[in-house]
Amino acid sequence: MANKFVLVINSGSSSLKFAVIDTISGEAVLSGLGECFGLEDSRMSWKYQGEKKEVAITDEGNHHQAAISMLVDLVNELGLTENIVSVGHRVVHGGETFTKSVLITEQTIKDIEAVQDLAPLHNPANLLGIRAALEAFPSLPQVAVFDTAFHQTMPAKAFTGGIAHELYEKYAIRRYGFHGTSHFYVSREAAKMLDKPIDKASFISVHLGNGASVCVIKDGQSVDTSMGFTPLAGLMMGTRSGDLDPGVIEFLLKKGWTQDEVFDTLNKKSGFLGVSGLTSDARGILDAMEEGHEGATLAFEVFTYRVAKFISSYMVCLDSLDGIIFTGGIGENSLPIRSKILGYLKLLGYKEDKAANEAARFGASGIITEDGGPIAMVIPTNEELVIAQDAVSLI
Incomplete structure (x- = not known):
């Protein structure tokens, strides 16, 4: 056959x-x-x-x-x-x-x-x-x-914005979340790694790439995530600003910026590119840091700090945590970025295993924290396999 x-x-x-x-x-x-x-x-x-x-x-x-x-x-x-x-x-x-x-x-x-x-x-x-x-x-x-489908299990307290409810009723303005196929896949693989049923496992999944998001997975289901109504919310990314005081938009409009100029800047000229003034690519940021580029160094600091803040704030969603999962192009491969984020989480007990962290790159998975403490791991994502499985099930 x-x-x-x-x-x-x-x-x-x-x-x-x-x-x-x-x-x-x-x-x-x-x-x-x-x-x-x-x-x-x-x-x-x-x-x-x-x-x-x-x-x-x-x-x-x-x-x-x-x-x-x-x-x-x-x-x-x-x-x-x-x-x-x-x-x-x-x-x-x-x-x-x-x-x-x-x-x-x-x-x-x-x-x-x-x-x-x-x-x-x-x-x-x-x-x-x-x-x-x-x-x-x-x-x-x-x-x-x-990408939004996995997050449909979020409770109303997580997806509802602090705005007039009529805006949700009329325009369906709410948190949707993205990278759903990635968060779905790596959480299942992480449960296998820990030999634990997915419906009894809880993770904080950190997808870091040109687009980036954090997802809280409780008993196998998404209960909160950093991206919102659009992929512009949450973490700073390659060219996106991430969370921003909406008053900045009003301020720029009053300064004579057009709506298109504002959102073109927030979507395409912010993030790594905007802060560094150099590039949207994390590899370029790290290379420039080694050469002493101040903008690249600041972009690295802003990015890693914000990721760590999201991870720590999402602890409130869970009764227990089986592990933090790093995935996506940056999450799977960037040793300095993972190391810096784990350093910010030291008060929560996370201790980097430097050898294990260095080994878990370029397609390799593994636990990157020291034995006996809270677990952080690297799981290469495979969104393509999830998509293929769904395609087969539908035909």
Whole structure:
């Protein structure tokens, strides 16, 4: 019997992750990443049958569209197309319209378009992937998996804003949360690592990448998370400000800024990029720190301090805590950032195991704190596998 694969497309704000997942073994037959979109070193890399390749994305136009076109050509060239039974897509924001994964129809696309203002950096990019895949594979069932779905278990005290309730009733303004597939996956893997049933396990999951969020998982369910109505809330990120006094918006508008200028700055010119005045990439921040760049050093300090504050504040959500989970591109790989965050948590008993922390990078998982104390661990995320599993279950 021929193998059955799911093509998973995870089209983000500045990257495009993709994988062809074997639905029986769960293994990635092909995996790859387009990254640094919008920068001069935009590139696409992939791994197939143990061999790695990388090419530059030279298209000066839309790097998302260029990467998707390259992906379609690659899948065809490798002869994988005939074994693909479905295409699964990550979609960031489902509003209150989508509380679970769905098959993609014309109505699904319209409904995603209707809420794309809630995730201005992501939903349009997600739709690019959907439209390109529908054109490339018109006969295949395609599935949308929403980052917001995992957080639908949050209690009202967590998702309700401190504003007039009529704004929720009329416009559904509330905390939604994002990175749901990542937080879902790593919490299940962490429970396995500790040999504990997920419905009796509680974690604080810390997804750090170009987008970043913290999620409290109690008895396997999301009960609070740092991102809010849009992905702009919570932690400082690559280009996003994170939490900000809304009075700043009023102040800038009165200074003559347009609404578009304000939110373009908060979404695309803040975070690592804005504070450092240098780059949105954490690797560039760390490199510049070593050279004594003051802006990069300040961005590092602001970022790690805010992550630690969120982790410690989320202790109030839980009766017990089995572990802190670091994941995402930065969380999985950045030794200095993890080390600094754990240092801030020393009053809570967290003690870094320096050797273990250094070992748990570049795809390796593990506990990174000393034996006998509170646990922090690294779990590489696998959003693609979650998306593939949902796609299979729906078809």
